[in-house]
Amino acid sequence: MEVPSLLSTTLDVPPSCIAFCPSHPEYFIVGTYFLYPSSTVASSIDAQETPDNDGTSHRERQQRSGSAVLYRYVKSVLTPVCTLSLPSAAVLDIAWSPFANRDVPLLCVATSTGTLEFYNLILDALPPTLARTAVHGIADADALILDVVFHPSNAGIIGATVSNGDVVVCRSHDKTWEQASSVSVKTIAHHSLEPWTLTFSNDGQNLFSGGDDAMVQCIEIGDLLRDEDSWGSSQEDDETGMPAPLWSDRRAHGAGVTALLPITVEHDRKLLLTGSYDDHIRLLSMTGKGRREVIAELNLGGGVWRLELIKLRQGADEKTRGSVSDRPTAVYTLLVSCMHAGARIVQLSQRTGDGVESHWEFEVQAQFTEHKSMNYGTAVQPLATSLSADRESVDPAIKQRTIVSTSFYDKLLCVWNVDV
Numbered sequence: 001m002e003v004p005s006l007l008s009t010t011l012d013v014p015p016s017c018i019a020f021c022p023s024h025p026e027y028f029i030v031g032t033y034f035l036y037p038s039s040t041v042a043s044s045i046d047a048q049e050t051p052d053n054d055g056t057s058h059r060e061r062q063q064r065s066g067s068a069v070l071y072r073y074v075k076s077v078l079t080p081v082c083t084l085s086l087p088s089a090a091v092l093d094i095a096w097s098p099f100a101n102r103d104v105p106l107l108c109v110a111t112s113t114g115t116l117e118f119y120n121l122i123l124d125a126l127p128p129t130l131a132r133t134a135v136h137g138i139a140d141a142d143a144l145i146l147d148v149v150f151h152p153s154n155a156g157i158i159g160a161t162v163s164n165g166d167v168v169v170c171r172s173h174d175k176t177w178e179q180a181s182s183v184s185v186k187t188i189a190h191h192s193l194e195p196w197t198l199t200f201s202n203d204g205q206n207l208f209s210g211g212d213d214a215m216v217q218c219i220e221i222g223d224l225l226r227d228e229d230s231w232g233s234s235q236e237d238d239e240t241g242m243p244a245p246l247w248s249d250r251r252a253h254g255a256g257v258t259a260l261l262p263i264t265v266e267h268d269r270k271l272l273l274t275g276s277y278d279d280h281i282r283l284l285s286m287t288g289k290g291r292r293e294v295i296a297e298l299n300l301g302g303g304v305w306r307l308e309l310i311k312l313r314q315g316a317d318e319k320t321r322g323s324v325s326d327r328p329t330a331v332y333t334l335l336v337s338c339m340h341a342g343a344r345i346v347q348l349s350q351r352t353g354d355g356v357e358s359h360w361e362f363e364v365q366a367q368f369t370e371h372k373s374m375n376y377g378t379a380v381q382p383l384a385t386s387l388s389a390d391r392e393s394v395d396p397a398i399k400q401r402t403i404v405s406t407s408f409y410d411k412l413l414c415v416w417n418v419d420v
Contacts, residue, residue: 192213214254215257253278258275314331
């Protein structure tokens with residue numbers, strides 16, 4: 001089913017990422033990325049090698065800029081609220097802290113200059129604004145922080161990936177991430193090419209990373225999190241003493257791995273959703289030893305850049321009751337950014353018959369194809385958990401959800417609804 005847009009707007013700068021504020025879902029941030037034309041023939045996203053007059057070479061840092069643009073979307077009205085400009089750094093990823101005071105949300109911004117920047121959303125200002133609280137360097141200034149994610153249960157832990165191939169875990173020792181906070185960085189894994197994505201397991205004991213080298217790996221971090229003394233107080237850590245991965249896999253994907261989303265099902269069976277440049281979404285089983293098993297996959301017609309869970313339904317509903325052998329016991333509804341192919345709404349269904357092993361399958365439920373270039377940033381508006389005078393009332397049982405999607409080169413932002 002093709003879904004039309006409700007409204008669209010053209011941004012000033014190419015959008016790279018987007019995230020709704022979980023505690024105030026009427027607000028969302030769009031991160032932007034602009035690469036200035038290089039004076040040399042080479043124009044890679046990475047720093048360039050250019051010759052000196054004496055035949056030697058030096059590193060010429062590519063010049064980038066970016067911004068974080070705050071929007072408000074209520075009752076089908078989209079309002080730009082404020083723009084925070086970063087004149088010397090582009091934004092590659094953003095993440096809201098799940099632990100911050102709901103009245104003062106905390107945003108983490110991954111930049112092209114090796115830093116994590118932190119901002120509070122000040123809602124009692126007129127208009128609301130973003131106030132920078134800290135900048136923490138976690139890599140060299142010519143390194144890009146590609147992906148960033150908060151730990152699911154520890155407010156003082158953030159995972160990030162770096163364009164030099166490193167996968168790092170950062171600790172704020174007082175868990176505030178303020179400028180005065182002591183922040184340590186541990187390199188826990190490495191990829192031979194850019195590590196585009198990482199995520200923590202749902203219990204927070206493992207970290208998964210995926211990279212342009214087509215590798216997915218799993219690293220156990222429970223001991224590291226428990227042994228706070230092992231971090232010391234250094235700002236950076238080298239690769240000495242990196243833990244060996246619990247497992248790694250280079251054969252499941254035909255190209256770079258760009259998206260990861262762990263799920264846990266019955267009997268504590270652990271599964272991992274993955275996305276790749278090879279246009280496929282896959283479900284990997286992580287139970288047992290040896291090679292990971294691909295138990296479901298589907299070609300979505302475009303590189304799978306990001307995955308977001310919209311809804312989980314467990315148990316058969318009235319529409320699906322009937323044949324026991326065809327009864328879905330779990331249905332995961334996913335929002336998928338498919339790069340040049342736009343966005344997709346995909347259902348992952350688990351079907352279990354009496355005495356029969358579970359069967360998993362993907363199915364596209366809807367697609368949005370109005371974007372004319374790379375769809376990197378897509379997000380679903382969270383359902384409001386409380387009401388206030390200026391917040392739109394939301395029925396928790398509502399089946400229609402609002403999606404905001406963006407595309408990079410044409411700088412397009414679209415809002416659309418989909419039934420889930």
